[in-house]
Amino acid sequence: MIQSMTGYGRGEASVDGISAVVELRSVNSRFLEVATRLPRSLSLRENEIRELVRSKILRGKITLAANMLGDASAKVPLSINKEAAKSYYKLLRELRAVVKLRETVKLEHLLSFSDIFESQDASESDAAEWNAFTKALALAIDNLRTMREKEGHELANDLVARINGMQKRLDVIEKLSKERIPEERTRLQERITALLGDNSTVNADRLELEIALLADKLDVTEECVRFRSHNKFFLEALEKEEGAGRKLNFLIQEMNREANTIGSKSNDTAIAHSVVAIKEELEKIREQIQNIE
Numbered sequence: 001m002i003q004s005m006t007g008y009g010r011g012e013a014s015v016d017g018i019s020a021v022v023e024l025r026s027v028n029s030r031f032l033e034v035a036t037r038l039p040r041s042l043s044l045r046e047n048e049i050r051e052l053v054r055s056k057i058l059r060g061k062i063t064l065a066a067n068m069l070g071d072a073s074a075k076v077p078l079s080i081n082k083e084a085a086k087s088y089y090k091l092l093r094e095l096r097a098v099v100k101l102r103e104t105v106k107l108e109h110l111l112s113f114s115d116i117f118e119s120q121d122a123s124e125s126d127a128a129e130w131n132a133f134t135k136a137l138a139l140a141i142d143n144l145r146t147m148r149e150k151e152g153h154e155l156a157n158d159l160v161a162r163i164n165g166m167q168k169r170l171d172v173i174e175k176l177s178k179e180r181i182p183e184e185r186t187r188l189q190e191r192i193t194a195l196l197g198d199n200s201t202v203n204a205d206r207l208e209l210e211i212a213l214l215a216d217k218l219d220v221t222e223e224c225v226r227f228r229s230h231n232k233f234f235l236e237a238l239e240k241e242e243g244a245g246r247k248l249n250f251l252i253q254e255m256n257r258e259a260n261t262i263g264s265k266s267n268d269t270a271i272a273h274s275v276v277a278i279k280e281e282l283e284k285i286r287e288q289i290q291n292i293e
Helices: 040-054 082-099 123-196 204-218 221-240 245-265 269-289
Strands: 007-015 018-027 032-037 060-069 078-080 117-119
Touching (some): 007 123, 018 123, 032 040, 040 123, 123 221
Parallel strands (some): 032 060
Antiparallel strands (some): 078 117
16 A cells, blocks of 8 residues: 655664654655754764665655663763772771871872773663664654555545546546547538538548548547556556555656547547546646655
8 A cells, every 4th residue: 555755753662771762754755865863872873774764665755863861972981990999998098097197088089090980881882772772763663654654545545536536537538539420420421511512422432531530530549548547557556556656656647648639639628628627637646646655
């Protein structure tokens, strides 16, 4: 089933105390565009994140916003070396006793020893952050696709109704076209009689040839058959194909071409009115399918 290109999806996930919130917004676009607003800790993975979105979404302008809560990038990447801190504290107290100082050992004294702090291994927290983000992103994409599918379903219902309406108008056009052939034959004979006063002098074979040529010019059966074929493929694409937007747009162009040919071949007011109505429907359909993935 087809999908709309507009929608919204949100996902949340937590891994090892790190939470991620991802929001996706999608609007119409001829191609797939992905714009991101990421925390500093994920900025180096921007291309990888875009590829994750591209693997699930075919068309649309996507805005991705991510927020990490309790992420490693917001923390100081240091930890306390507890054993070193205890040893230095003990050493300073012994020194105080040796030199008989009344001053107590303070935190500022311990801070002069840089090795009581050690760099924290960020690999585990980075992995937890990435896992939380990818889980949240997957949920956001699923929710976005669900919303796009629901809107796509509504669009499909509207398009099917319009296609069926055009099918009925094609039936009317074809019927009127076939009825016009004998009418034109009679009209042609009457004109000849009026001009010559007697059609006995007219070559009957030549008259039949001219009428056959006229009938061929007026007959729109071939165009109606092709139009119905386009309608059939259009409905099949609505039902079965994912990412059918470009195909549907092509089919609408072909339908419009057939409608123009029918209008130019049929010098009849009733047929012209039906052709105008069909072209109006085609324009409405064309506007609708601009929102289909």
